[in-house]
Amino acid sequence: MDYFIHVAILIALYTILSTSYNLLIGYTGLFSIAHAAFYGIGAYTSALLTLHFGASVPLALLGAIVVTALVGGVIGVPALRVRGDYLVIASFGFQMIVFGVMLNWLALTRGEGGLAGIPRPELFGIKIFSPAAYLPLAVVVAGICFLVTWWIARSPFGRVLRAIREDEVAAQSLGKDIVYFKIAVFALAGGLAAVAGSFYAHYVTFINPLSFTLDESIFIMAVVLVGGAGNLWGSLVGTVALVMAPEALRFLRIPDAIAAPFRQILYGLLLVLFVRFRPQGLIGEHSATRGTPKVPAGGDTKVEEGSSALGTRLPQTSGNGKPLLTLRDVTKSFGGIRALDNLSLTLEEGRITGLIGPNGAGKTTAFNLITGFLEPDAGSIMYRGRELRGAKPHEISRLGIARSFQDLRLFPRMTVLDNVVVALPGQRTERLSLIFFAAPHVVRAERENLRRAYELLAFVGLAEKAGELAEDLSYAEQKLLVLARLLATQANLLLLDEPASGLDPTSVEAIMALIRRLPDYGKTICVIEHNLDVIKGLADPVVFLNEGRTIASGAPAQIMASPHLADIYFGV
């Protein structure tokens, strides 16, 4: 009987480890293989605090969480600079170093001999000794951790994590501070793993480095990938399956000497087979969330005039001639190529300015400089009297400048609704601290945000598709979603990079009609487009770029009448 209770306790323990690891790899797309290191740091910190400082178990647990979360935050730093491959290597290194410290720092950890005599916890004056008494405690602790992780994952914070996973650049362009989110999620995952570590230390009362090896990290990875990355229930299912599987192997009477490598082979096989034949895992991220989400109560899917989601409708319909953004003598070179050569450009408030010119004229480069994705070599970019040079993309986004990308850069494996909600600005509820300490506020703000997102989707005509994944939309619908996401930022200045390219004439008409309405809501627009009919139908003035500088600007009819410009444009 004790044996089954022990297995149940292990399941509780690995549920904590796998769900916290899922936050990293499944939700944020950060491939770290150092989870056993966090687990180990938690276990050692908690054990040492009780053994050397006589701390009580709950206090030691708290200490372990804090220490591991701090270490996790520090490990998050290389993840800011790089992604993917490098992070794997860096986390691999971290795993090896932590293991090395446990093994070699004899004065502190007593090396391979490990730490023995770790005290058991006491609850209401009763020492918890038997596994049977431990089980309820394990279930409660694992349950709390699961709830915490679940609440985080489905909160606005979790939504931003998924956006970062899907497209980091796009998330930045929506004003998300990637630095904050990556460090926070590493700290969080570390802190949760520490709970498991502390729990383990005080349960077995003896720890040594061999419990926190690379193999352990790989096991946790296998659990998450088999269960389903990005789905916490998947991690629960994966944990139950993979903790029980080797226990079942015991009955096969495999000799002890090869039992451990045999288990590893099993995990390796699972990794290879699952990525090949069932990459979404047993329970995929979206297996339960398909279908149209319910329209929030009181939410009207019709856009009212002067709707709040679009901003206030202004009385005047044409621009007032005030400059909103001014580029002066901006230069940018890539190697020997001058992409922009003393470009000067003014965007007037409330107008739709068209940017045309042959390929390589520097149109998209200009957008990249305005939005802070590239740094100009010389010149100034003034927005409402403020110099934008040197500001980071998310800072510029928060000033009210938003851009779209030629290649859309939607968040493909998020719902249409989430693509829009994540772009709404000023979501203080994305802050981790608020998620817990102001839960009712979060719920209220979330309801309001969903309503606004629905309005925007209704505006572009996608309300029906709110529950579908962005990747399942047609190309024309994706282009509409790009527009809705852009509007959700509430930016005053919208930079549209080829909003109508690749569309059939009907869809072009539809998207033009939408863009034409935007100045009524106080939006200033700059649009890059190769389709001259679109430019004619939308923009005034039109600015003609060639070889990185403005060579003409004026009314569209005037620009297009010039035979000289036509020659340049069509490369004659």
Added chain:
Amino acid sequence: MLELFAQLTVNGLVSGSLFALLAISFGVILGTTRTFHFAHGIVYTAAAYGAYAFAEGLSLPLWLGVVLAVVIAVLLGVGIEVFVYQPLRRLYASPLTVLIASLGVLIIVENAIAIFFSTDAKIISGFPSRLIVLGGVAFTTLHLSTVLVSWALFFILLLYLYGTKTGKAMRGVATSPEMAEIVGIDTRRVFVGAFAIGSALAAPAAILYTLDKGATPDMGVTAVLMAAIAVIVGGVGSLPGAALGGMMIGLARNWGIWLVPSEWQSAIAFGILLLVILFRPTGLFGVKLRKAEV
């Protein structure tokens, strides 16, 4: 004092040459196919155990064992490409997915070797190693051979890449797979070629290491990590950079013995990696990429 420094430097050059060989074997695959071939570590281990099985188990001459080990490495490396990576690429799997599969293969083969050969160190004898003492610095003929073989293979690889038609095709694919396809290069065959060459180069590295220190099933994990670090430090896509990265790691690990106990040698390499990631993420010789590929 000076003698100790000279000795550590010589040791560093020897192990650095081996890391350099490993790094170019890993780098030629990463640079050409953009596949983070973690399982390269197990190709390396398999070559060592192959040589051991033939030279010690079957008592064949060492040179024959080496040849057969190269064959094993190439078969395993190409097999992983054809049966694991290619199907995943056809599914447009993300690089992360390919990496996970690679890790899976590494674990499977490593543990299979552990079951089959057990985990104690396997020694290959038969190399006539003699001690040479030169001005107070000691090294063996094996160490000398390590340096010579590593650098000879490095230059042969460069000659191949710059001097032959297939080598140039490989560099073309490395620079731009799309463009290479357009000019009529069969990228799939070039990929297989890169895996064959990289795997073949891993075998001598593995055998030279085993002759010196013996083979264990987990030797490949450390090896591929060091190779990956050397490539990142040198700059992905630059083979001279990878070789130099390998030398730097070898020297730093040995000079480090002065400062820290030898158990911490691996930590030194990761320290270098962290510094490079933080201050020069493109590596020492890497192509300067545009920020975040806007």
